Amino acid sequence: LNMWVDAPTVWIESDKYMKCTNSKDIENLRGKKCIIGVDLASEHDLTAVSYLFPIQDGLEKMYYFTNYYCPATKFKKVRVDGVLYGDFEKDGHVIRTLGEVIDKDKIKSDIIENASIFDVQLLAYDPFKAVELISELTAIGIECGKVVQSAPVLGAGNSMWKELIL
Numbered sequence: 001l002n003m004w005v006d007a008p009t010v011w012i013e014s015d016k017y018m019k020c021t022n023s024k025d026i027e028n029l030r031g032k033k034c035i036i037g038v039d040l041a042s043e044h045d046l047t048a049v050s051y052l053f054p055i056q057d058g059l060e061k062m063y064y065f066t067n068y069y070c071p072a073t074k075f076k077k078v079r080v081d082g083v084l085y086g087d088f089e090k091d092g093h094v095i096r097t098l099g100e101v102i103d104k105d106k107i108k109s110d111i112i113e114n115a116s117i118f119d120v121q122l123l124a125y126d127p128f129k130a131v132e133l134i135s136e137l138t139a140i141g142i143e144c145g146k147v148v149q150s151a152p153v154l155g156a157g158n159s160m161w162k163e164l165i166l
Contacts, residue, residue, distance in 0.1 A: 032053050032058065032119060033053065033118075033119045033121050034118035035052045035121055035122050035123075035124065036050065036051055036115075037124045038124070038126070039125075039126045040129050040130050040133065041069075042101050042102055042129060046094065047102045048066050049066065049067045049107060049111060051118065067110060068088075068093060068094045069095050069096075069102055069106065070088075070094050070095070070097065071096075072099060075096060095110075108133055111137060112140065115142055120142055120143075121143070122143050123144045124146075126146075126147060127146050
């Protein structure tokens with residue numbers, strides 16, 4: 001959740017990273033090519049839906065934003081690491097979903113709404129617990145591609161991400 005920590009060495013300097021985050025109003029991204037990444041959770045973790053806008057006409061650098069979703073019951077608890085989800089919700093960093101598990105209908109609704117605003121090229125997803133959601137999104141015409149979260153798969157993506165940011 002964009003919590004910065006001090007470290008003797010950093011992978012990407014925070015000033016370069018922050019230039020790509022939430023830097024554009026959504027209206028300024030209307031019609032822009034977009035790649036969506038989805039990492040679903042159920043009850044013990046956050047679901048993340050990220051929207052990446054690569055360099056293209058009208059965008060001199062890439063931009064992205066992420067919506068994090070958390071079940072309502074998590075807001076009553078303090079995580080082991082001391083995170084208070086209510087504070088993140090107040091700051092607009094987390095979206096509360098109803099019930100004890102992530103509300104995939106809310107996530108699907110938000111993705112569909114954003115797909116009507118952006119030119120979605122692909123929705124990349126981790127297959128864990130994603131079969132129903134991906135089937136429904138594919139049925140309405142959103143192209144989806146599976147990305148298994150493993151070192152061989154993510155290593156190349158992380159290298160490209162660093163090059164794009166720097």
